[in-house]
Amino acid sequence: MMTGIVLSLIAGALVGLQNIFNSKVNEHAGSWATTVLVLGLGFTASFTLGLIMEGADLFVLDGMKAWFWFSGLIGVGVVTCITQGVRRLGPTYAISIALTAQLVFALLFDSIGAFGLEIVPFTFKQLIGVLVIIGGILLFKLGGRSKKASVEMKEKRLA
Incomplete structure (x- = not known):
């Protein structure tokens, strides 16, 4: 349980930090360029680390419902909306x-x-x-x- 709490605290800190960084990128690049940059770099990092850590098992997706694959599309909405929210509200x-x-x-x-x-x-x-x-x-x-x-x-x- 303690590991879950610590990981959740780290995730919260990282989300707060990412949102601030995204907002700063958005000031210079615009909303869609920010989203492309953030999610593109996230994909590259995830893909690279996944290959290093899991190898070919990274692509074993047995039994997963196909509609769960679209969570990345939800990420586009998350990044775009929170970047704009931070810009407008702080x-x-x-x-x-x-x-x-x-x-x-x-x-x-x-x-x-x-x-x-x-x-x-x-x-x-x-x-x-x-x-x-x-x-x-x-x-x-x-x-x-x-x-x-x-x-x-x-x-x-x-x-």
Whole structure:
């Protein structure tokens, strides 16, 4: 369990870092060029490491449903949307919203057993947890900054 927690923490840090880098690339290259660069380099790295680590077993895909192969297409939407979100909202707010949406949909998919997942019963505690996270984001975004400063920062980002 501890390994899973550590790996999840590392993944969260890497996602936050990647989103910031993607946003910086987007400032110079544009949204679609950023998506091509990010996913192209990701493919190259994954393919190379997969061959090194697994060799020919990399291509053994027995029993996998064909529609799961399209998850890379979902990645195009992820990179494009989060890059634009970071540009318009800033990294902390955009990533907070994206991670909260990820949590909400993961909870929904677990609760209904979507896509072949084992059904995890929905509980009131889970709902409270999600609402606390949403409340924290609202508090973060709306608290401690004057409206004038918020408008100035937004104008600066869009400029």
